[in-house]
Amino acid sequence: MSTSGKGKGREQAPLPGPSSGSANPAASLSALWAYLLPALTHIMKSPQNDASATAKAPAIDMAFYSGIHTACYNYFTSQNENHFPPTSAARAMGTTDRDTQSGNDLYEQLDKFFLETAREVMLGLPQDDDTELVDYIVPCFNRYSAGATSVNRLLNYINRHYVRRAVEEDRGWLRVSDIVDLPAGTTAATLATTATALSMSREDAESREKLARLLKEKRVVELRKWGYDGSAQSPMGAAEAEASAEAASAPDRIVSVVSLAHRRFRTEVLEPLLAVPVIKGHKPKKKIPKAATGPPPSIPKGRLARSVRNLLESKGGDEEEKARLAADLLRALRLSGIRTDHPLRKRLDKFVTTGG
Structure with missing residues (x-):
């Protein structure tokens, strides 16, 4: 996933569909995934010039778009017609009705794709905790979220057929x-x-x-x-x-496609960057504490929190750009399911609301 560029540039040409052939993309999961993957990769990973919060994901050709809708519909329909509950022997091996339900295999494959895409963001992290980290994460999330929103529309049949049924069966984010x-x-x-x-x-x-x-x-x-x-x-x-709330849920909860993507950005990118480092070393012997004579020692913070502190406390920079980065990062935390009582969310919310 490219991270360069902050302005708007010329839009890319829509991705054309694969050349027509005799293979039926709805014949199996592997065939359907091979058909979907070029579109998903183009939408989620193609370089873009626009990295703003209102950026649009790269487009695909309308014929390809319609073909994906048809392939998903045919795949789910064929699974429903050929679905059989697991046998007693399969149940003994741990197989459940959920494992054989229509759409579960495609949903898990999509979750794996989002996981791998989010992990690619971590590969390009800057080494220091200066404001460069915020400068990197914000456009990465904006592009990732724009792609996730586009994929959500493209694969809306998964939401209608699989996610809605899972919620009715008490497998959604709220149970x-x-x-x-x-x-x-x-x-x-x-x-x-x-x-x-x-x-x-x-x-x-x-x-x-x-x-x-x-x-x-x-x-x-x-x-x-x-x-x-x-x-x-x-x-x-x-x-x-x-x-x-969906993005904040546990990975075993079935949520909409866009929330599935945002949840993976939280688990694979934001939470590791928000984690407080563990200080290793020998524990000192217990001593009688002395009266405090100065300010309390600073508590170690996660990389993202340190970068935000450097950004908000910096002097002489572009105040408008600082405000934009803070607002976009706050949006990323909210969409990814970082809770409102998290210290970093509270600090960003205060800065965005009051300007300081």
């Missing part, structure tokens, strides 16, 4: 098991209702109604953590907040 972790101030009566609802049979209509209501309430609680206040005038919409 019934999460209802146990209710917010502070929950009454004993609510906890009793939750326990009762969870213990009831899923086939019972009343139980399902209670579960649906409890999940809806829990969803609002979770979205509030991402800036959604539940009103029509909320500064952040429910869809935006849910996208952040």
Whole structure:
């Protein structure tokens, strides 16, 4: 993934589709992936001149675009027609219904592609923690996110066919098991209702109604953590907040294609850069602590936090560019699922809001 250039330049010509042949791209996962990979690589990894937050991903030819839609539809349709539950022998080996469900193999392949693409970003990291790190990460994320948004539209059939069904089957970012972790101030009566609802049979209509209501309430609680206040005038919409919540979820949770990509950027790029280094050495013998006579010793910070500190505390630079970098990095943290109470998010949010 190229990282050079900050301005807007001439757009690339759309990527043409592969030459037509007798091979059916929907015949197998390997055939479909071989058909998709050139388009995904072009969208996610082609060099671009525009690295702004409003950048658009490289385009592909409309005939190729339509061909991908058709191939995905045919692949899912053929899988549904030929799907059989795992045999007892396969179950004994650990195979589950999920492993044989239509679309699971393609979804996992796509997740692996995003993982590898995000790791490529780490290969070009600058060596020092000066402002160069922020200068590098921001355009990388802008291009990566623009590509992920484009892939999300291109492979929307995965969202409609696989992700939506997974959510209905309690495999999405918010699950019934999460209802146990209710917010502070929950009454004993609510906890009793939750326990009762969870213990009831899923086939019972009343139980399902209670579960649906409890999940809806829990969803609002979770979205509030991402800036959604539940009103029509909320500064952040429910869809935006849910996208952040999806990106913040564990890797085993099924989320939309764009959130899948952003989640991998978090796990493979942002979290390693935010990690506080572990200081190795022999532990000193316990001594009676002396009274503090000066400021407390500075706590080691992650590479990205140090780079942000250098950026925000720098003097004499381009203040407009500094503000743009801070706002774009804050957007990257939000879209990738870095929580609002993270110290770096709080510092960037304060700087962007107040200008200092």
